[in-house]
Amino acid sequence: MRVLVATDGSECAGVAIELVAGLGWPAGTELHVVEVVPSGAAVFGGPWPPVTAIDTKEVDRAIREQAERNLGAAAETLAATGLPVKTVSVTGRAGDTIVSIAEQLDAQLIVVGSRGHGTLETMLLGSVSSEVIDHAHVPVLVARRRAIDRIVFAWDGSKRAEAAMSPLTDWDLFAGVHVDVLSVADSEPPWWVRAGLVSEEAAAEAYHEAAAPSRQQHQELAAQMAEWLRAAGLNAVPTSREGDPAEVIVAFAAAHDADLIVLGTHGRTGLRRLLMGSVARNVVIHAPCSVLLAR
Secondary structure (H helix, E strand, O other): OEEEEEOOOOHHHHHHHHHHHHOOOOOOOEEEEEEEEOOHHHHHOOOOOOOOOOOHHHHHHHHHHHHHHHHHHHHHHHHHHOOOEEEEEEEOOHHHHHHHHHHHHOOOEEEEEOEOOOOHHHOEOOHHHHHHHHHOOOOEEEEOOOOOOEEEEEOOOOHHHHHOHHHHHHOOOOOOOEEEEEEEEOOOOOHHHHOOOOOHHHHHHHHHHHHHHHHHHHHHHHHHHHHHHHHOOOEEEEEEEEOOHHHHHHHHHHHOOOOEEEEEOOOOOOOOOOOOOHHHHHHHHHOOOEEEEEO
């Protein structure tokens, strides 16, 4: 297994490094630590100015030396895994370059840090992490915690959610970890309720009746997936909820002090971008813990 870990020497990147160092990777795993060094255009917002008091060569040298120190510190931390650790610094745009190197390595996972700004509502995903998630063709782990002891697996029975099952069952990283299989019935009222075509009382009764099969379906989905995960050796417990899926997933993870949310996301092919679904994007932005997204 090849794992690409992106670093920039920041505190958030340090969380990602420590998380990787503490996981039980299978034998034969290779850890590749990458730091993308900005070019002059990225540092100054444009090309190196032809006449300037700034010694651009000195700035470039200082940036590269710092990158080497960052990589050395990361390699020292990851040495505790006993796995081969390779480091590289390259010049370019961080998001594009990380994805490109992952493709060249045929990596099975990309690990990036995230940045948070206080409360749950104001947690933001860094622009580089967001770009990597949008473009990567392999699972991306956004690290916000240094360990994983409890997981929330968001499961809706779809093909994209099924893709997220593979890391749980195939990677042998999560043995002994408690997994809450969470399936959320979307409680968005039908159009005929929102349009006011029936009385409020009749609408409430009709909606409750219409929503019952969906609630039952998600209970069954959670129970079935928990059974599959237990058969794979995981400690899985089914749970179903009702409401806005992203809000419920984030709130459930917070209430149960989860260390990791695992969910699938889907790509919409465009000229240059692969975009996350809205549920996945809202979860990864607002989650109080690490998030593993798989296509």
